[in-house]
Ligand SMILES: NC(=O)C1=CN([C@@H]2O[C@H](COP(=O)(O)OP(=O)(O)OC[C@H]3O[C@@H](n4cnc5c(N)ncnc54)[C@H](O)[C@@H]3O)[C@@H](O)[C@H]2O)C=CC1
C-alpha cells in the first residue's frame with residue numbers, strides 16, 4: 465500500500481504534485497493544522513505530516529499519530545514541533561534548512577531600511593494625502609554598527625548583505641569560530657559587548673530554552689540609546705512589554721518585528737507604537753522560498769517513505785539513498801544482534817559497546833548504532849525504533865560507545881555488540897554474507913555460524929555427550945521440526961552453546977522439558993524493520 469501523507473499547512477501545490485508523481489497518497493488540507501481537534505482525529509491514518517508554522521505538533525497530536533513515521537517542516541524553525549515527544553514516539557523530524565534562508569535574510573534587511581526611514585508611516589501618510597516631508601527624518605545605515613545575534617545560515621547572509629551596505633558588523637554567536645568570523649568579515653563579540661555598541665540589532669537564533677527572552681528587560685536596558693531592533697527570527701526572543709516601554713520612552717528609536725510571542729498576533733503591545741514596523745510572519749513568504757521548501761519537503765519525505773533515505777533530520781542521522789541500499793542488511797543485522805543480546809540480558813544495562821570491523825567500519829556508523837541500540841532497547845520497550853532508541857537509552861543512563869577497526873579476521877567485516885551490566889558483560893557478533901543474509905558468528909566469545917531464523921531457541925550447557933540426541937528427540941517427539949542447528953563451544957568439556965532455528969514457536973512446556981539438558985531460552989521473533 466502506498467504511504468499516506470497529510471499536508472496540514474499552506475504549502476505550495478508543487479509539494480502535492482511531487483508526492484503524487486512519486487506514488488505517495490497525499491491529502492492536501494491546508495487549514496487543518498489550525499484545528500487541533502480535527503487534526504488529532506485524522507492524524508492516525510498518516511505515515512507522514514508536512515507542515516509550516518501554523519500546525520503545532522504537540523504530545524497530544526503525537527499520541528494519536530499511530531502510524532506516523534515522519535514530520536517534515538517546510539521551513540527552518542521547528543519550535544512548533546515537540547521534538548522530544550516525536551523522538552520518543554519514534555517519529556523522524558525533518559526541516560529544510562536552506563530553502564528560505566535568503567528570503568528571510570532579505571526580509572530582515574528590508575525591515576532595517578523600513579525602520580531607518582520610517583517607510584510604512586511615510587507611505588500611509590502620503591496615501592492619506594498629507595505631504596509630511598519634514599516629519600519623517602531617517603538615519604543612514606552606512607557606517608553604522610549592526611549587532612547580529614545568531615550568525616548561522618540566515619544571520620550569515622544578513623552579515624554579508626550588511627557589509628555590502630558598508631556597515632560595521634559585530635556578531636554574538638557562541639558557536640561561531642574566530643576563523644569563520646574573520647572569513648565573514650565580522651567581529652565576534654560577547655552579548656554584553658554587542659548590546660551597548662550596536663545601532664541596529666537583528667536576531668537570527670532559533671527559539672530554544674537558551675535563547676528564549678535573550679533580549680530580556682535587563683539586556684534591553686543595556687542597549688545604546690537610539691538603537692533599532694529587528695526580529696525576523698521568533699517571537700519569545702524579545703521581552704515585548706519591556707521593548708514597548710523603551711520605545712515609548714524614546715530609548716529605542718524603532719523596531720521591525722515579523723514574529724511575535726503569540727501568533728497569529730491580532731493584539732500585541734508593540735502594535736500602533738511610533739516607528740514600529742510589523743509584518744505577519746512573512747520572513748519566508750516569497751514565491752522562490754515557498755517553491756524551494758515545498759519541493760524539498762516533498763522530495764525528502766518521499767525519499768524517506770519509499771527508500772529509507774534520511775535527509776535533514778533533527779533526531780536521526782542522515783542516510784543517503786545509496787547508503788540505505790548498501791546498509792540495509794547491516795542495519796537489519798545490527799538490529800537483530802541488539803534484539804538477541806537484549807533478550808539474553810535480564811539485568812539493567814549500564815553500557816553498550818559496539819565494535820565495527822572491516823568493511824562495515826566505513827559505513828554510516830551513526831545509523832548502525834541507532835539500529836543496534838534499538839534492538840537492545842526492545843527488551844525495555846517493544847515499540848522502540850532507531851529514532852527513539854537513543855532517547856530511551858539516555859533516559860536510562862545507558863552509556864553508548866563505538867570503536868572501529870580494520871579487517872581483523874576471516875570476515876570482510878563484522879559488528880560486535882557488548883552489553884555491560886553490574887554483574888557481567890555479554891557479547892554477540894554477526895556479519896552479512898555476500899548473499900545479503902545476516903549471520904551470527906559469535907556469542908559470548910564462542911564462535912558459531914548461525915543463520916538467523918524467525919523462531920529460535922538458544923541454549924547454553926556443559927559440553928557433555930548425549931545432549932544433542934536428547935534435544936532432537938524431545939523436540940521431534942513434540943512435533944517441533946528443526947530447520948537448522950548450530951553448535952559452538954569454547955573448549956572440549958567446557959561451555960557449549962547451540963542455536964536452533966525451528967519452524968514454529970516451541971510450546972513453553974517443551975522448553976521447560978528441555979531445561980533438563982541445559983539452560984534454554986526461546987528467542988522472541990527477531991523482527992527488525994529499521995525506523
Ligand atoms: N520569520 C521567518 O519567517 C523565519 C524565521 N526563521 C527563524 O530563524 C532562525 C534561524 O535560522 P537559521 O539561520 O537558518 O538557523 P541556523 O541554525 O543556521 O543558525 C542559528 C544560529 O544561532 C546560533 N545560536 C544558537 N544558540 C544561540 C545562543 N544561545 N546565542 C547566540 N547564538 C545562538 C547558532 O550557533 C547558529 O549559528 C530559525 O530557527 C527560525 O526560528 C527562519 C526562517 C524564516
Ligand SMILES: O=C(O)C(=O)COP(=O)(O)O
Nearest residue numbers: 516517518539540541748
Ligand atoms: O522557516 C521558518 O522557520 C519560518 O518561520 C517560516 O515560517 P512559515 O513557513 O512561513 O510559517
